[in-house]
Amino acid sequence: MRLALLIALLCNRWKTALSYGNGNQLMIKQWSFPGGIALEGHKQVTEISEPTLPPELIYPLLQRSDNYAQPIVGPGQRVLKGQIIATPQSPFATPIHAASSGIVKAIASRIIAHPSGLEDTCIIIETDGMDEANPLTPCLDYKLETPDELRNKVAQAGIVGLGGAAFPTAEKLATGQSIHTLVINGAECEPYISCDASLMQAHAEQVIQGALIIQYILQAKRCMIAIENTPPAVRQALLEAASRQGIQIATVPAIYPTGGEKQLINVLTGQKIPANALPSEHGIVCQNVGTAYAVYQAICLGLVLIERIITVTGAGIKQAKNIRARIGTPIKHLIEQCNGYNPNVQRLIMGGPMMGIALSTDDIAVTKTTNCLLAMTTSELVQSQAPMPCIRCGDCASVCPVEILPQQLYWYSRSRQLEQCQDHQLFDCIECGCCDIVCPSHIPLVQFFRSAKGELIIKDQQSTQTSLAKKRYQNQQQRRAKEAQDKQAKAEKRQAAINKMKAAAAAKRKNSI
Known part of the structure; x- marks a missing residue:
């Protein structure tokens, strides 16, 4: 399989x-x-369906990486379709717009589309069905x-x-x-x-x-x-x-x-x-x-980005469709628009089978980057097998599109030789999964690479924090030394002035005698 x-x-x-x-x-x-590989398409270029308006819309404030947007609306506030509800805090984030009119129900933690199934702060809007929009x-x-x-x-x-x-x-x-x-x-x-x-x-x-x-x-x-x-x-x-x-x-x-x-x-x-x-x-x-x-x-x-086309497909879906979905729509609402799941559905993936992430629930909302929702059955899933020892066949290197050495990176990442991983261009890996597909030993290579990247990023952040702390300490020591020097200079200047006054007084007394 x-x-x-x-x-x-x-x-x-x-x-x-x-x-x-x-x-x-x-x-x-x-x-x-x-490198690269040819894969079966499993594609259905269907007409674009228009779903019904969901009862609520969910907007994670986390945009990409660690770039967040700042809410500018509060619970109980009515918003219009196309209205900005959160503003970016860096050039690498964008404004978030409401995809329909409604009332801000809450700003609270919800599960977001993340490989670890994390919760994060989201703006939840209860739609009012009027779909009243800002002027264009x-x-x-x-x-x-x-x-x-x-x-x-x-x-x-x-x-x-x-x-x-x-x-x-x-x-x-x-x-x-x-x-x-x-x-x-x-x-x-x-x-x-x-x-x-x-x-x-x-x-x-x-x-x-x-x-x-x-x-x-x-x-x-x-x-x-x-x-x-x-x-x-x-x-x-x-x-x-x-x-x-x-x-x-x-x-x-x-x-x-x-x-x-x-x-x-x-x-x-x-x-x-x-x-x-x-x-x-x-x-x-x-x-x-x-x-x-x-x-x-x-x-x-004059339209803002509040919707996109999403493929909802897989053998686990009763009717595959390409849907014009509102950003923030819960996945379960789109699944309902496709007549629901088939009984033998096993896994729900956001994205494709190669680079998508498995979801723990369909209560998660679609985002601007959601291009596919894939419901897979047992027959579609690659059978999970226990990894076997690497046989050094080199198949992973032959299909790598960025010409790195996945086999060597595997050994270094497995043994946590992170510096060696960096030396072998770990961060050049685009995590396409080609090496995983062809590995006869069923080794989850990309999983090892992601883990090593995460450790290196954390290590780099810790090193940066250590350097900043060291720099702050050095700056503090320099400031204290300068303050001490200034204090000493002032004391010496004051003492010199006192000595001058004493000498002048002594000279005056001597002249008066």
Whole structure:
């Protein structure tokens, strides 16, 4: 079962088809990224369903990493659809908007989408069914505004990268670099996920317009939209929408993880971005198609990011759908919109089978980064087997897309040789799971790597805190030494003045005699 998803290892080279808006197709030079695997798609590009309004909406204040938003509403307060309910506390967070009108029920701890099943502070809104919205301020012609003005609108709309990273889009567009190529990523390489394909098929015109707006903000000379070579209807819709717009539609192989930012850039341009570098440093910016659509809505319609397309699928779901879901909707409400679970459902995953996280409950709310809800049955799950000793076959290294040595990292992380892990580029690992799939010994390699990363991060934080404490102590000692010197200098100055006065008095007495 462990290799049931694996069809073939990635070829050394492949061909990428490039089409223009007028329908002419060329074959560009063959490029590939190292490693990768071909997986069964299990995709259903369905029409986008519109769910009913949930009775409550839940908004975690934790955005990404340790970046929080600050609530600006309180319990009992009525809010409108599109109203800001929390503001960012750093450039790496975005405003949170209410997805419908209602009353703030509480600001309290709820379980959030986290690998450890943690609770964190959330804003809970009880919807009133009226869906009353703030007035909209659309832009009639985005080219009449400056790129900085458009970036500010993107920031105020709360738009983040909808491919999963949740990095604020406005920050990514403020590169400070000269950008020559914009890549719009529509390559959903992970199995089961088809929300982007459904979006492109249903809203190709809006995706193209969003791409053009981003291209204008970046002042990029070239724009490419990359899609997998499996959905012909999606490609046709984009070709028709891109007609006379000068945007190139590139068809790339469905090889996992082609959808990774640096892997996709490598496929399309032949340029390999170093692990410790950003694509913008090399003149390239990559954005998800969902992000492009959200930018179109923010600029041309005045809409903030309060909804996104989510794939709800898996054999554990009675009716798989792509749903236009409100941000903050509890997962159980979306499951109900798909007629519920099948009796043999075993696991609920947020995300895909390769990089998603298992959830302990469906009371958790969807966030801006939720692209898929996957309910899996026993037949779909890889049978859990006890790990066996590593046989040093090297299969993990052959499929690694970032060309690290998972086998060696495994030994170092297992023995807690953290410095050696760093020396072997542990943080270059993108946790794609390719090594886990092909390992004949069933070793949970990514689990070891995540654990080692966590320990190194904690160690680095402790080292930083120790350095700060040492610096504060040194500063305190220097301040005390300076105070002592100043005090001594003042005492000496005062004593010198006293001695001078005494000498003057003695001289006066002597002269008077």
